[in-house]
Amino acid sequence: MLGLPGMRAVRRLRSCYRWLDDRLGIDDALGKSVLHRTVPRQANFSFCFGGLSFLLFVLLFVTGCFMTLYYVPSVDHAHDSVDFMMYEVSLGAVVRSAHHWSASLIVVTLVIHMARVFVYGAYKRPRELNWMTGVALLGLTLASAFTGHLLPWDQKGYWATKVGAHIVRSTPWLGEYLYAILLGGPEIGAVTLVRFYALHVIFLPITTVCLLLAHFWMIRRHGIKYDL
Ligand code: HEM
Ligand code: HEM
Structure with missing residues (x-):
């Protein structure tokens, strides 16, 4: 050959x-x-979705890192820098689209992964902590999708953030504080964009990687539950 x-x-x-x-x-x-x-005989299609979620996370990470080479987190330049990436940078549209679609797809694969784990009862002793790190990973992924949405600084991102921020504001007692911490002021503005950018490319990915290591460590320790 x-x-x-x-x-x-x-x-x-x-x-x-x-x-x-x-x-x-x-x-x-x-x-x-x-x-x-070797993959045991009992493994079926439903066992792919944890690995698929991981693959999508790696893709998000790699494409995200490349986008930071061009993206500018300022209200004056964010939108133009994304436009520049889309229309001027070679393969920029491919990289951004891969990031955009993986961000939606990972939510679907995670829900199926969760459903598989639930149906097989793999959240029970001794795997409780694996389920808990999983819940945190789901939260971190949704938080990444939320913070990422604002970054192109367009109408969709602005209003999606406004709705999300008002949901946070309706938390009993702590709502006003959480709202101010999230936005960095009374309204969505320059500080919010920088804050969301820092969360999106530093804090959330680092926390996600640490939790993934714990998740995988426990999978190695307890093995995967194949029997229903
Ligand atoms: C679970 C992980 C992640 C999710 C769910 C996610 C989600 C998103 C979403 C939904 C957008 C908006 C895309 C658009 O409007 O087309 C975005 C933008 C962006 N993300 Fe991520 N992201 C993740 C990880 C990362 C990482 C690890 C980095 C870099 C280290 C990164 C860098 C960026 C940058 C620079 C943008 C702005 C460019 C743009 O809007 O297309 N992302 N992300
Ligand atoms: C980015 C997020 C995640 C990644 C990359 C990931 C990855 C994986 C992988 C590769 C496995 C091996 C078995 C399989 O694939 O079915 C696994 C197992 C497991 N995951 Fe996740 N997972 C994530 C999120 C979650 C979520 C949201 C939950 C539940 C709330 C969860 C709970 C579990 C549990 C309990 C196991 C052990 C299953 C068993 O021993 O049979 N994971 N995970």
Whole structure:
């Protein structure tokens, strides 16, 4: 199938990998323990959705990082910088669209993942903490979608944020404080945009990665529940 040049390239790649593996021990650390496990017979399609959610998160992370190269979090330039990304930067529209669609799709895959876990009773002892970190991960994903919406600084984002902020404001007793903390003032403005940007690209992703590590650690510790 591969021609002679192809075979040579594969051999060269293999020897590069062996060189690296000798020095870093990648196979011992990862390969045998994580990547070479067999999928049990009982696993079915519904077990894909945790992994799919993870894949979408990685895609959001990578496309998001690339967008920070062009996006400017200021009321004067945010909208223009997104426009510039869409129409002037090569592959900018692809990267932004991948971010936009993954943000919607991850909510769908997470709901199906939750439903699978619930139906299999995998939230019960000893996996309670895994369910709890899952709930927090769902909250963080929704918070990322909420803060991301304002960033293009368009009508849709502005009014969606207004509705969300007023829902927060209706919290009993603490509503006014939470509203002021969220917006950084009495109205949506320059401080809100910077605040949402910082939350979106620093605070929320770091917290999500930490919780994902805990989530995966517990999956390794307890195994996946395959029987109903
Ligand atoms: C669960 C994770 C995430 C979700 C759900 C999410 C969601 C969103 C959404 C809904 C938008 C608005 C997109 C649009 O209007 O087309 C957005 C924009 C943006 N996001 Fe994210 N995001 C996530 C992670 C990240 C990360 C990790 C970064 C960077 C480190 C990032 C950087 C950006 C930037 C720079 C924008 C502004 C550009 C634009 O509006 O298209 N995002 N995000
Ligand atoms: C970004 C978010 C999330 C990612 C990337 C993720 C990823 C995963 C993966 C890959 C698994 C292995 C089994 C499978 O895929 O079905 C898993 C298991 C699990 N997840 Fe999630 N998950 C997330 C959110 C959630 C949510 C929202 C919940 C529930 C509220 C949850 C609860 C659980 C539980 C209880 C298990 C253990 C299941 C078992 O042992 O059979 N996860 N997660």
